[in-house]
Amino acid sequence: MKRRFLGILTAAAMTLSAMPFTVSAEDTSSIAESCDFNSDGKVDGEDIYLITQRYLEIATQRTDIIADQSVRDKVDSNADIDKDGYIDMNDVLALGEILAESHSVGDVNFDGEVDAVDASMVLTYYTLISVDEEHMATADDYGIIFLGDYDKDGYINASDASDILCCYVSASVDK
Numbered sequence: 001m002k003r004r005f006l007g008i009l010t011a012a013a014m015t016l017s018a019m020p021f022t023v024s025a026e027d028t029s030s031i032a033e034s035c036d037f038n039s040d041g042k043v044d045g046e047d048i049y050l051i052t053q054r055y056l057e058i059a060t061q062r063t064d065i066i067a068d069q070s071v072r073d074k075v076d077s078n079a080d081i082d083k084d085g086y087i088d089m090n091d092v093l094a095l096g097e098i099l100a101e102s103h104s105v106g107d108v109n110f111d112g113e114v115d116a117v118d119a120s121m122v123l124t125y126y127t128l129i130s131v132d133e134e135h136m137a138t139a140d141d142y143g144i145i146f147l148g149d150y151d152k153d154g155y156i157n158a159s160d161a162s163d164i165l166c167c168y169v170s171a172s173v174d175k
């Protein structure tokens with residue numbers, strides 16, 4: 001049983017199951033505010049990761065994965081984004097889609113710039129999942145999963161990293 005839940009949480013599984021999710025612009029901004037689960041002032045991969053951690057806790061009836069009870073409470077109150085009564089991977093996908101909408105493709109660390117840092121993160125991620133298909137998605141991976149397919153061919157790989165780098169280099173030359 002444990003194995004199955006872990007499987008759902010692997011980066012490879014996430015990439016393959018990304019699905020379209022539509023919300024209005026109004027919803028997007030209120031969701032963006034309420035989904036800052038770790039209260040660091042931004043909604044990013046860390047917050048997506050916290051939904052997966054809470055999902056894992058619920059699925060395995062544990063309460064020792066998220067260290068901070070106030071974070072757990074905030075996830076419980078706000079993470080059911082698709083409002084089906086459960087906190088699960090659909091909410092992970094929903095928040096990922098919302099963040100992807102409000103950031104440029106390629107800005108995998110959600111810092112507002114598409115640059116060499118993003119290219120290097122994509123390359124590192126690609127190298128990692130090529131050798132380890134069961135790689136568990138980390139907080140950093142979620143930006144890559146949702147914004148890393150720069151050429152939109154359905155795969156996140158070295159050509160996305162090099163396209164991001166080319167885009168960044170040509171943008172810097174233009175300045």
Ligand SMILES: [Ca+2]
Pocket residue numbers: 035036037038039040041042043044046047
């Ligand atoms: Ca946050």
Ligand SMILES: [Ca+2]
Pocket residue numbers: 106107108109110111112113114115117118
């Ligand atoms: Ca960036």
Ligand SMILES: [Ca+2]
Pocket residue numbers: 148149150151152153154155156157160
């Ligand atoms: Ca691609």
